[in-house]
Amino acid sequence: MPAIAQQTFSNPQPPVTQAAAPGTAPTARAGTQPGKVFGQSYAPVGQVGPQQAQIVYYRDASAGAGRSAAADVYVDGELQTALLPNGYSIFCVKPGQHMLGAYIQDAPLYKGKTTGRSGAELKGGMTYFVKVGPAGSNDAPIMVPRNEAEAQLQGMRAQMHVLSRASAVEACDPASIPVTSAPVAQPVAAKEYTLKGDTLFAFGKSGNRDMNVKGHAAIAHLAEQIRAENTSLQAVTVIGHADLIGSAAAAQKLGEQRAMTVRRMLIEQGIPAQKITAESAGNSDPVVADCSGTMQQKIACNEPNRRVVVQL
Structure with missing residues (x-):
């Protein structure tokens, strides 16, 4: 050293x-x-x-x-x-x-x-x-x-577990950067990160406790990726998508619950809560729409439809 x-x-x-x-x-x-x-x-x-x-x-x-x-x-x-x-x-x-x-x-x-x-x-x-x-x-x-x-x-x-008692300590403010004229910003295409629903949750489940080890790891990796690739983060939208098995109302509810769970976990990983919203697309935007056969075959065929999309 x-x-x-x-x-x-x-x-x-x-x-x-x-x-x-x-x-x-x-x-x-x-x-x-x-x-x-x-x-x-x-x-x-x-x-x-x-x-x-x-x-x-x-x-x-x-x-x-x-x-x-x-x-x-x-x-x-x-x-x-x-x-x-x-x-x-x-x-x-x-x-x-x-x-x-x-x-x-x-x-x-x-x-x-x-x-x-x-x-x-x-x-x-x-x-x-x-x-x-x-x-x-x-x-x-x-x-x-x-x-x-x-x-x-x-x-x-x-x-994080101890509240500061130090009166000399204050919140850090970023260094001020002089304002200069700049060209008009051009529209930037939104980024999307897609998480497979079957990687995150057990079939038909949506809670934090229903998430497997791979799901927790995927959320942690996504949070790190968002911070690394987006230094001036403006807004994050978490969209839950369900499959075509069951009613549209059930799909809407499941998509919303999964989106809310992912939102909470991203906040726990350090993404600012005020910048993240959650919503459901239900089964209105399927990737695959022609699944048939036995229930197990339908579940397997619909796997791409069960997903959570994070848009920036």
Whole structure:
């Protein structure tokens, strides 16, 4: 590991000079969903404006004491989050001197509130990647270069289960981009992602509990694909399609229930709820319309009709 990766904050430390590069994912803050332990997987963060300094605080599996022992992260003596192994937290503060620290098995003394914190002069417009030190390292955080930190952050999940008590922490605002004249935008063809109904659900079922392992994996992969391919996401429409077996009313209801389930799961995967709507096409738009034979033959023939389409 390069020497800079082992550099720790001192009391006080000279300004850190790693600047953020433009990213492709929205900031995920700790403490926004109490009761939920982990949120979305890490994706590169973008820049913040000069009025803020951004911190990506993370903990890898090597940082001590087993999976059940949280590392309490403090900002200016107040609790920001409690990082479990392979968890991260992204937050912003105003530029200036701040005290940072992380304690593994902090209770019952909660030393991070009063002692041993490490100071750093944080500059506006900068992003700092800070790693929890190993148990027994006197709370000293480790500052890591961006490229090395983001390699370590791959697969880590946002820590969500602790509400931030740190008054210095604020929501991160993306860096302002100067407005320039631009050509009139041309219409863009809508993107569509089609999920096979039989991959997602048991036959005739529509609930989260009715979804199999392959279905959960397909939804998670789709959410990652949507975030990767659509950096300026405007709207997402989830459309449930049913087959031609049974009544039109039953098909309409099943399509709606399946679309709602997929919508909820995409939200759980980090797609903004306010941008996703769900609707049903029932059996009005079949891919295959001439199925016959026994019931089993009809079920097999109608397989392409049972699908959920996600439009962007």
